[in-house]
Amino acid sequence: MEPAAPAPQRPDPRQPPLRPPAHQVSPRALRWWQLRALVTLPVLVTPQVVVLTLVGSDDAGWLWGSIVGTVLVVGSYAALVPALRYRIHRWEITHEAVYTLSGWLVREWRIAPISRVQTVDTERGPLQQLLKLADLTVTTASARGPVKIVGLDEHQATELARTLTETTQATPGDAT
Amino acid sequence: MSTPDAPTAAPIEVATPWRRLDPRMLVIGPANALVRLLPVIVILLVTGQGDVTRVWIAAGFGVLVVLGSMLTWRTTRYRITPDRVELHSGWLSRQRRSVPRDRIRTVDLTAKLLHRVFGLSVVQVSAGAGAAAEHSGLSLDAVSKPEAERLRRELLDRSPSAVDAPVLPPVQELARLRWSWLRLAPLTFSSLAGIAALAGTAFNLVDDLGIDPREIGPIDDAGERFSSTPIWLGVLLILAVLLVIAVIGSLLLFAERWYGYRLTREVGADGSSVLRVKRGLLTRRSLSVAEQRLRGAEVSEPLLLRAGGGAQCRALSTGLSSKDAQSGALQPQVPRPEAHRVAAAALRADPSEITLAALRRHPRAALLRRMTRALVPSAVVVLVAFWLGWWIPDLSWLGPTALLLLPPAALLAWDRYRNLGHQLTARHLVTRQGSLVRRTVALQQHGVIGWTLRQSVFQRRAGLVTLEAVTAAGHGGYVVLDMAAGDAVALADATTPNLLP
Numbered sequence: 001m002e003p004a005a006p007a008p009q010r011p012d013p014r015q016p017p018l019r020p021p022a023h024q025v026s027p028r029a030l031r032w033w034q035l036r037a038l039v040t041l042p043v044l045v046t047p048q049v050v051v052l053t054l055v056g057s058d059d060a061g062w063l064w065g066s067i068v069g070t071v072l073v074v075g076s077y078a079a080l081v082p083a084l085r086y087r088i089h090r091w092e093i094t095h096e097a098v099y100t101l102s103g104w105l106v107r108e109w110r111i112a113p114i115s116r117v118q119t120v121d122t123e124r125g126p127l128q129q130l131l132k133l134a135d136l137t138v139t140t141a142s143a144r145g146p147v148k149i150v151g152l153d154e155h156q157a158t159e160l161a162r163t164l165t166e167t168t169q170a171t172p173g174d175a176t
Numbered sequence: 177m178s179t180p181d182a183p184t185a186a187p188i189e190v191a192t193p194w195r196r197l198d199p200r201m202l203v204i205g206p207a208n209a210l211v212r213l214l215p216v217i218v219i220l221l222v223t224g225q226g227d228v229t230r231v232w233i234a235a236g237f238g239v240l241v242v243l244g245s246m247l248t249w250r251t252t253r254y255r256i257t258p259d260r261v262e263l264h265s266g267w268l269s270r271q272r273r274s275v276p277r278d279r280i281r282t283v284d285l286t287a288k289l290l291h292r293v294f295g296l297s298v299v300q301v302s303a304g305a306g307a308a309a310e311h312s313g314l315s316l317d318a319v320s321k322p323e324a325e326r327l328r329r330e331l332l333d334r335s336p337s338a339v340d341a342p343v344l345p346p347v348q349e350l351a352r353l354r355w356s357w358l359r360l361a362p363l364t365f366s367s368l369a370g371i372a373a374l375a376g377t378a379f380n381l382v383d384d385l386g387i388d389p390r391e392i393g394p395i396d397d398a399g400e401r402f403s404s405t406p407i408w409l410g411v412l413l414i415l416a417v418l419l420v421i422a423v424i425g426s427l428l429l430f431a432e433r434w435y436g437y438r439l440t441r442e443v444g445a446d447g448s449s450v451l452r453v454k455r456g457l458l459t460r461r462s463l464s465v466a467e468q469r470l471r472g473a474e475v476s477e478p479l480l481l482r483a484g485g486g487a488q489c490r491a492l493s494t495g496l497s498s499k500d501a502q503s504g505a506l507q508p509q510v511p512r513p514e515a516h517r518v519a520a521a522a523l524r525a526d527p528s529e530i531t532l533a534a535l536r537r538h539p540r541a542a543l544l545r546r547m548t549r550a551l552v553p554s555a556v557v558v559l560v561a562f563w564l565g566w567w568i569p570d571l572s573w574l575g576p577t578a579l580l581l582l583p584p585a586a587l588l589a590w591d592r593y594r595n596l597g598h599q600l601t602a603r604h605l606v607t608r609q610g611s612l613v614r615r616t617v618a619l620q621q622h623g624v625i626g627w628t629l630r631q632s633v634f635q636r637r638a639g640l641v642t643l644e645a646v647t648a649a650g651h652g653g654y655v656v657l658d659m660a661a662g663d664a665v666a667l668a669d670a671t672t673p674n675l676l677p
Contacts, residue, residue, distance in 0.1 A: 014639030016629055016661040019677055092677065099677050105633055111668075112626040112646070113675055141494065143652030144644070145626050 018109055021092035021099045028131045029089070029151025033082035035127055041074045091149045093160065098138050098147050110147045116140045120164045122157045136160055194253040194264075198320045200294045205245030206238075207290060213237055254316055256330065261301060263314045273314040279303040280313075281469045281494050283328045285462040287321075292460060297324035301331060332466050333444040346443050350451075350521045351507060351514070353437040360486040360509040361430035362423045364478060432457045434508040439518065441467075451491065451522055453506055465493045465504070471623030471649035472604065473519040475531045477512070477614045487515035489531075491522060492619065492650040504650070523618065525603065530618035533606045535597025541638040542658035543593040548634075550589035554581045588612075598656045598667065605645055605671050607656045617654045623647045627668045627676070631661070643668060 011017055045067055052063045084104050092099045098112045121137045128134060134157035136149045152160070210217075217234045252265040261280070263273045284300035291297060297320070302313035319327065435457035443449045451470065453463045472492040481487065490504040507518050520527040528534070561578035565571045591611040598607045605624065608616040626646035635641060641664040643656045659667070669676045 014636060014661055016631065016641050016665045018629070018665055021677070094677065097675055097677070103630075107629075107631045107636070109629040110626070111628075111675060111677075113672070116625040140625050140646065141648035142625055142646045144628070145646040145652065147626075 016109065021090040021101055023091055025086070025089050025091065025149065025151040026133055026153040026156070027086075028133055028153070030082050030086045032127055032131050032133055032151055033085055034078050035131075037074060037078035037082065039127070041071065044070050044074065089151065091152075093164070098164075100147055100149055102148075102150070112138060112140050112145060112147045114164075114167055117164060117168045120161045120168070122154075122161050124154065128154075134158070138164065192255045192257045194255045197249060197252055197254075197316060198296055198318060198323070199249070200296055200320070201249050201318060202246060204290055204294055204296065204318070205248060206242045209241040209245060210238065213241060256327070261314065261331065263316065275301060275303045275314055277331065280331050281466065283331050283464045285324050285328060285460075285464075287318075287460040289458050291318055295321050297321050297460075299324050299327050328462075328464055329444070332450050332464055333448060348441045348443070349438065350441055351437075351439040351518050353434060353508075357434075357508055357510050358427060358430060360481060360484055360511070362426045363480040363484045363486060364426065364509055430508060432459075436460075437508060439506055439521075441521075451506070463504075465491050469493045469649075470522065470620075471647055472617060472619040473506075473523050473531065474618075474650070475512075475515050475519055475616045477616075479612050479614075481509055482614055485512055486510060487512045489515045489519045489522070490650075492617070492623075492647070494648040519618065523604070523620070525618075529601045530604050530606060531616045533599045533601050533604075533618075535599045535606065535608055538593070538596040538598075538658055539640070539660045541640055541660075542596055543590070545634065545638060545640060545658055546589040546593045547586065550585040550592075551582065554585040557581060596657055598659065600667060600670055605654075605667075607645075607654055609655070609657050619645055619647060619649075619654055621671050623649060624672055627672075628653065629664060629668075641665075645671070 048063055048067050048070070052067070055063070081104060085102075088101060088104055088107070090101045093114075095114065097114060098110075098117070100108075100110045102108050102110075117138055118141055119139045121139070123135045123137065124133065125135075128151075132154045133151050134154040136152055136157045138147045138149075139145065140147075149157075217237060220230045220234045223230075247267050248265070251267045251270075252263070254261070254263045256262075256277075259277050261275045261277060263271075265271050265273075280301055280303050282302050284302065286298045286300065287296065288298075296318040298318045299316040300313065301315070316327075318324075434455050437453070437455040440452045440454075441449050442452055449467045451465045451467060453461075455461055470491060470493050474490045474492055475487050476490065477487045486509045488509050489506045491506050493504060506522060507515065510518075516527045516530075516532050519531045520529075523530055558575070558578040558581060562575035565573070565575040588611055592609070595611060595614050596609055598605070600606075600621075601618075603621055604618045605621055606616065606618045608614065624645045624647055628644040628646060630642045630644070631640070635658070639661050640658045641661045643659055643664040644653045645656070645668075646653045656664070656667070665676065
């Protein structure tokens, strides 16, 4: 898979002619995605090891195979995908719109006009708190509309939420 | 009994008095509850053979029910202040619901049979579910019909002056029921629901009366004769009977739902107008959609109905949830031209500007994608079937039979591609897709509140993009499937200028 190039280059007609959003997420998000992948490793491997010790390695040799397989798959995911995500995930907040690009198998560009923003939330999971990261969710009146920027620096997220809230409160109407 | 506007501890705003539900609920509430309790009471009385305690228990139940509904009535209060609708209810656990008036999207009046006998109506107020606070609305069960009518107008019209005006707003009729539409009724999947409903009712009735069908002579005879006929004939017979029941069920259902159907536009004193659908035989329903909440229309054609030349138009309005299949339906199943005519009348646009617009086709790559998506899973099924037949000789017919899957899958894919289309007209974004249910959506351009572009790995290779117009109405987003990447951005940019980066 080719990397999403942040700098404008020769336009590929198969790609939507949209310029990528200006900012990358926090570099610590890379660590966060890796940690998240590695946390799933013991969750997947422990039951297999337990079964292996209960049954005895002579009767269930195939379990060794599946354990090695799990480690390989999760390991290569942790090695490749977070870096890919970090290159792809970008965001930008202009005077008109909140604009994000995310996803690695399915690319997703989301655009929400500032004038239609209803609520702005920040959220921090346990791993994110450890790494001082936060997610910013911008919601519009639509059930399908939330625009989420994951893996922002927590101070930056708080600051963005504050300014966005101020802007939206200044907008009259219920933004539908 | 106190009068409706007795001072019942309304502390904050003295200006707006609290109101009670209609006192006739004191009759309907217990009546409804008693009907539900009737089997228990009957059993108590019948099995008791004049046992006095049982009579007392039955009477006790009755008194409790009556007291309960009196309590409900006593403790339920509502009021409409200049900016909110408030409903307080409950005795042990008090509930307070409050809906800001500027969030009210639709006002629904429903009158079940018993309510109609007493001239009452349930008022269902639904508000736009804001992301933060999920109060979707409240319901007043029930108020008198004139009061319901007054509330409906007051809540949808935002000018309080219009409320007290005794003159009814001018009403313009957009459509009314034609019984010839009945021929399209069996072509919907709700006819299946019709069978279930009929069978359920019949079974309940038989069961309630304590009759075992096997004890009825003719049925027993039929059963015996049935068991001696060959299987294929039996299956055919059952299918035929089911079909007849389905047709009858769907006709009855259509009549119950759409009897007295009228679609009107009412223009209020302040110039705001409301689309109103009135319908129903036993249960009268009235759905009102404020026109300023209307964001577009959808003409949907399920495969069977499409084959029969029918369609149905729905309103896309903020506040109408998409969960209920009937929600926002502006009409029953009707001939296709009628559906487009109603869509045009509702949106005040020419049909060729909305759902009948000449649509732009999608690139050939989209056909390839539809084909792979339909054929690859069927091919997997065929391979598995052949593999099974190869392993288990008794199942050797499985593989060749599975081949029959492929032509319908290919046809489906081709039809799905053929139906793809989009167009940007003067005021609307029109998109069409689907085969089993073909949907043509005309969305007002100013109703688009955002965009999502998606491109999977496969789409990237084919240069396709799925564009979703995000809106506050209906499903919340309407997709234009598999457009050329450049066209998608151009379409979004033309719909909402200056938004795209």
